[in-house]
Amino acid sequence: MKPPVALVTGSAGGLGAALARRLAQHGWAVAAHYRHSGRAAAALVQSLTAGGATAAAFQADLAVEAEAQRMVGEVIARFRQLDLLINNSGVYHAKPLATLSADEWFEGLNSTATAVFFTTRAALPHLGKAANGRVINLGDAGCERVGARDLAISYHLGKTGALMLTKSFAREAAGRGVTVNMISPGYLDNSRELPDPGAIPAGRFGTADDVWNAVEFLIKPASGYLTGANLIVSGGWNLR
Numbered sequence: 215m216k217p218p219v220a221l222v223t224g225s226a227g228g229l230g231a232a233l234a235r236r237l238a239q240h241g242w243a244v245a246a247h248y249r250h251s252g253r254a255a256a257a258l259v260q261s262l263t264a265g266g267a268t269a270a271a272f273q274a275d276l277a278v279e280a281e282a283q284r285m286v287g288e289v290i291a292r293f294r295q296l297d298l299l300i301n302n303s304g305v306y307h308a309k310p311l312a313t314l315s316a317d318e319w320f321e322g323l324n325s326t327a328t329a330v331f332f333t334t335r336a337a338l339p340h341l342g343k344a345a346n347g348r349v350i351n352l353g354d355a356g357c358e359r360v361g362a363r364d365l366a367i368s369y370h371l372g373k374t375g376a377l378m379l380t381k382s383f384a385r386e387a388a389g390r391g392v393t394v395n396m397i398s399p400g401y402l403d404n405s406r407e408l409p410d411p412g413a414i415p416a417g418r419f420g421t422a423d424d425v426w427n428a429v430e431f432l433i434k435p436a437s438g439y440l441t442g443a444n445l446i447v448s449g450g451w452n453l454r
Contacts, residue, residue: 348395
């Protein structure tokens with residue numbers, strides 16, 4: 215029996231790589247996307263295959279529709295199916311509005327909302343053929359709140375846009391048997407510029423395992439009626 219296939223964007227490092235490893239450990243074949251970090255993606259794939267999993271790396275700039283379409287086509291050609299898409303990519307430029315360059319502005323938006331739009335649209339026809347097709351978008355714990363941001367404004371705009379896309383695609387894809395949901399982490403233990411842990415109501419930072427637990431819940435067949443939701447995995451941080 216062939217394993218289910220997951221495409222994880224932005225999986226050369228960080229949370230994306232951690233989720234790719236968890237999926238492989240649970241019997242999934244993994245398509246690991248990267249934009250520039252080819253060596254890191256290759257190392258991840260080598261590690262997964264050494265552990266007995268099926269995995270391959272795929273390069274694309276997901277802000278370009280033709281590249282997103284090409285990448286999904288390559289995944290289908292390699293694995294012959296697609297069961298899960300995790301839209302994880304996102305570039306965070308920790309700069310205030312006054313010093314954010316035009317390139318950084320567009321990179322923050324395009325690596326988040328635009329990438330979700332193009333990649334999901336390319337993947338949906340294939341996910342609709344899966345018994346339990348799933349799309350999971352990675353947001354952030356503040357994406358439901360429209361308010362001022364001191365840093366990385368285009369990234370935060372992109373994550374809020376990704377939430378709107380989550381709900382819009384969820385309604386469109388429901389008739390195909392595909393669910394589309396979002397998981398929005400707060401501060402993870404590998405995040406930059408961490409505050410004092412005491413600022414987190416739960417008293418600690420989140421981990422990749424905390425996010426994986428939410429992913430594992432959403433990919434269960436029993437979760438097939440849950441769509442358009444945003445699961446905030448933040449230990450109570452940023453809730454108002």
